[in-house]
Amino acid sequence: MFYHDGGKLQYPVKVEKPNPVFARALQQAIGGIQGEIRVCLQYLFQAWGSRGPTKYRDMLLETGTEEIAHIEMLCTAVALNLEGAPTEQDEAAKDPMIAAVMGGMEFQHVLTTAMAAMPIDSSGVPFNCSHVYASGNGAADMLANAMAESTGRMLACQLYKMTDDPGMKDMLKFMIARDIMHQNQWLAAWEDMGGRSNHPIPKKNR
Numbered sequence: 357m358f359y360h361d362g363g364k365l366q367y368p369v370k371v372e373k374p375n376p377v378f379a380r381a382l383q384q385a386i387g388g389i390q391g392e393i394r395v396c397l398q399y400l401f402q403a404w405g406s407r408g409p410t411k412y413r414d415m416l417l418e419t420g421t422e423e424i425a426h427i428e429m430l431c432t433a434v435a436l437n438l439e440g441a442p443t444e445q446d447e448a449a450k451d452p453m454i455a456a457v458m459g460g461m462e463f464q465h466v467l468t469t470a471m472a473a474m475p476i477d478s479s480g481v482p483f484n485c486s487h488v489y490a491s492g493n494g495a496a497d498m499l500a501n502a503m504a505e506s507t508g509r510m511l512a513c514q515l516y517k518m519t520d521d522p523g524m525k526d527m528l529k530f531m532i533a534r535d536i537m538h539q540n541q542w543l544a545a546w547e548d549m550g551g552r553s554n555h556p557i558p559k560k561n562r
């Protein structure tokens with residue numbers, strides 16, 4: 357299933373000036389409830405449970421797979437932002453552990469992973485699969501997917517405003533564009549399933 361192409365990411369990820377606090381913020385886009393693990397698992401589980409026309413299942417499978425690439429990009433961004441941390445933190449604090457905490461970085465990056473991304477949000481909470489929605493109703497799922505992409509885009513826009521790093525802005529611009537594309541795609545699929553004329557969901561009581 358996985359194609360290894362010389363280590364290429366879906367889109368290049370560069371960091372000019374590492375920032376471990378921004379690495380922590382990026383964790384929200386990996387393991388947060390608006391993040392990429394959420395949409396990845398949501399699309400894949402919807403696909404694996406799909407009994408409808410294969411065109412919808414194919415779209416879900418392909419988009420879920422693309423979301424794996426977004427997790428990979430963000431994990432790379434977290435690792436690059438942790439380069440040199442925590443010794444570059446607040447010079448006033450000589451103990452690197454104390455500096456890390458005072459600087460606001462994620463403590464687990466120091467304690468648990470030797471400076472790598474984790475499936476956690478920006479508060480250190482492990483990803484919660486309760487936010488993966490796969491209802492068994494295609495139209496309901498498409499609306500849930502448009503909502504997931506909307507909150508994902510809101511988060512990416514917030515992260516874009518938080519950073520001055522040109523590499524991070526470039527990566528987030530790409531991800532924001534994909535969020536727009538996916539919103540349009542899910543709403544087009546919902547319309548293809550009947551849109552407003554298919555309401556209420558489900559159409560039949562049993």
Ligand SMILES: [Fe+2]
Pocket residue numbers: 392395422423426534
């Ligand atoms: Fe994504």
